[in-house]
Amino acid sequence: MGWLIQLVVHAVVLLIIANFFQGFEIDGFTSALLASFILSVVNLIVKPILVVLTLPVTVITLGLFLFVINAITLLLTAAIMGSSFVIDGFGVAILAAIIFAILSALIHSFIVDPITKR
Numbered sequence: 001m002g003w004l005i006q007l008v009v010h011a012v013v014l015l016i017i018a019n020f021f022q023g024f025e026i027d028g029f030t031s032a033l034l035a036s037f038i039l040s041v042v043n044l045i046v047k048p049i050l051v052v053l054t055l056p057v058t059v060i061t062l063g064l065f066l067f068v069i070n071a072i073t074l075l076l077t078a079a080i081m082g083s084s085f086v087i088d089g090f091g092v093a094i095l096a097a098i099i100f101a102i103l104s105a106l107i108h109s110f111i112v113d114p115i116t117k118r
Helices: 001-020 027-055 055-058 065-084 090-116
Strands: 023-024 085-087
Touching: 001 023, 001 090, 023 027, 027 055, 027 065, 055 065, 055 085, 065 085, 065 090, 085 090
Parallel strands: none
Antiparallel strands: 023 085
16 A cells, blocks of 8 residues: 555656656656656666665765666656656756655655554
């Protein structure tokens, strides 16, 4: 149940980001939901490998390099999705990864967690 809530929250965050940036486009809620699922699978499989391979850089940058890894996973998700999810460049992907992390954390802490703790 928690995984489904996380998928929906991530889909909503992707739609919010798409409304604020020109270089970040997604077709609709179903595409956002599919992108959220693919992003979850990419984060499950690819992200741990990238984190281990870039561990020295991540330690030197005090964890800020994880935003670059998140941007790479977003770009990989966009590549898998094709024309229904488009990110125009790496800079947009990094900015989207930062905003994605902030919005996801805010939505989970202020909306999802209080509802699920009832």
